[in-house]
Amino acid sequence: MTHVTSPAPQRAVIIGAGIAGLACAVRLRAAGYAVTLLERHAQVGGKIRTIPSDAGPIDAGPTVLTMRHVFDDLFAQLGTRLEDHVTLIKQNELARHFWPDGSQLSLYADEDSNVGALRAFGGNEAATDFLKFTKRTRQLFTAFDAPMMQAPEPRLLALTQHVLRQPHLIPAMAPFSTLKFLLKRSFRDPRLRQLFGRYATYVGGSPTHAPAILSLIWQAEANGVWVVQGGMHKLTQALLHLLDNHGVDTVTNAHVEEIEIRNGRATGIELRDGTRLPCDVLVHAGDPRALATGAFGSDTRKVASQTTRAKRSFSARVLSFAAKAQGPDLAHHNVFFAADAQSEFRDLMAGRVPETPSFYICALDRGQGTAPPALERFEIITNAPATADAPPEDLSSWLHQITQQMAAHGVSFSPTPDTTTITTPQAFGQMFPASLGALYGQTPHGLTAALKRPTARTAIPNLYLAGGGTHPGAGVPMATLSARHAVEAILHDQTSASTSGQMATRGGMSTA
Helix, strand or coil, rough: CCCCCCEEEEEEEECEEHHHHHHHHHHHCCCCCEEEEECCCCCCCCCCCCEEECCEEEEEECCCCCCCCHHHHHCEEEEEEEECCCCCECCCEEEEECCCCCEEEEEEECCHHHHHHHHHHHHHHHHHHHHHHHHHHHHHHHHHHHHHHCCCCCCCHHHHHHCCCCHHHHHHHHHCCCCCHHHHHHCCHHHHHHHHHHHHHHHHHCCCCHHHHHHHHHHHHCCCEEEECCHHHHHHHHHHHHHCCCCCCCEEECCCCEEEEECEEEEEEEEEECCCCEEEEEEECCCCHHHHHCCCCHHHHCCHHHHHCCCCCEEEEEEEEEEEEECCCCCCCCEEEECCCCCHHHHHHHHCCCCCCEEEEECCCCCCCCCCCCCEEEEEEEEEECCCCCCCCHHHHHHHHHHHHHCCCCCCCCCCCHHHEECCCCHHHCCCCCCCCCCEECCCCCCHHHHCCCCCCCCCCCCCECCCCCCCCCCHHHHHHCCCCCCCCHHHHHHHHHHHHHHHHHHHHHHH
């Protein structure tokens, strides 16, 4: 009896177990690859990270989950459902906003609720301006989803042709305007300009320099915001558990020393301890600047070379702590605006830590349909320049400033948080080498900034990119989408190579 031996599965190695690396592992395993996922830290998750506290693990990274369909699709790749692994709670109240003059505004998932809130906040003018702005951003989000976010390699020519076929998009895009200028034309109430200008910071930019088209970020939230019960880290833990159940080998504390390039192709990696892992496909799911700067060997310097020249995005200071809150009622997502809307961005653009920044408070245990515990978990984020090499600063003065600003809004915490749980841009730079502390990769400033990001394919065969530093950009949903682009490129290239090989073989036989 003749036994037919099945061919060994293709071997894939992924460097970096942030959300993009985890998503790549899911998709490659679903495609039949033998997958090894490498993470230099002790835990997976990348920027989705936590610090311990008496109230349990506290998120110290991203907190906003939008575009749920991206994650539904990801879990479906391995024949399961997202809701079987994590509990997502859709937020009726998207965010609560506070100004120093005592005014407040909540935005909602329901447009009628928004109109009512805007009318109470700023009268009929505010509601009318908001509806016009929402119509514009909805039009942009719908128009550019397929040719930009869903496209693996968007090109300026193709986008230009797309716009020319729909000329009504041109005034909506305001192609020669900054976001700040667009908002000045869109809203008569300066508080609303300040609110929607803050969306530029979601991708590490300033409204004074970011292109007007970034106004479409509002639609990502308007289409739905979810809270991951327990914290955002529950999502990455669920993915790790799913991968374990499907035979993916996840290795933590794994420092990749070099990417091996032989005959011009990526063939494996070498770890710091000398271990060599050969592979048929290699995905780098970290900041692509690490490749361009030679962090994995001189042979990869030609990959994503634009990242060594492009300016970096902003970073952040993150304070995570457990306490009892006093003052105004908080939602899950809260933004407290500074009195001077422009000073923060002047400081950031000059490379300075803002003197009086706006700040975001995530009340991690709220927005879940139950009363929060007595000891709650909080995360406070302020914008900061990406200054990975700057000398350590006295964080006590910054914390004092933030505490004073919170007190002006009537917010206080007991116990008062201290500096031990602050994560600075310098710390992010150490955690994510070659990032220079930037949290969002390249700067989003300039009309064509989105087209200058590296894409999944590289100049080195078998080496692919994923992560927030690659197309389609920063943010948990975008980084997850980058994994889809990377794996689709891999499968397309492997199929093309196989087809070419079969055709060459047939050609040789017929010639004989």
